[in-house]
Amino acid sequence: MYCPKCGSQDIVYGERGFSWRNGIIGSLFFGDHGFLAGFLGSRDIVYECEDCGYVWKVEE
Numbered sequence: 001m002y003c004p005k006c007g008s009q010d011i012v013y014g015e016r017g018f019s020w021r022n023g024i025i026g027s028l029f030f031g032d033h034g035f036l037a038g039f040l041g042s043r044d045i046v047y048e049c050e051d052c053g054y055v056w057k058v059e060e
């Protein structure tokens with residue numbers, strides 16, 4: 001497994017359980033309940049490159 005951007009092999013495999021960006025954006029528009037928007041679109045299995053920070057989805 002290589003990073004498609006920089007070719008590094010320092011790859012982290014993980015599951016995106018919660019999107020802080022979505023939660024923060026949601027809370028700005030909808031208050032506390034909007035924070036739950038962070039759970040929308042979660043559970044994506046992703047790889048992340050530790051060298052350049054590039055994140056890409058796992059194709060299954």
Ligand SMILES: [Zn+2]
Pocket residue numbers: 003004005006007008049050051052053054
């Ligand atoms: Zn990289």
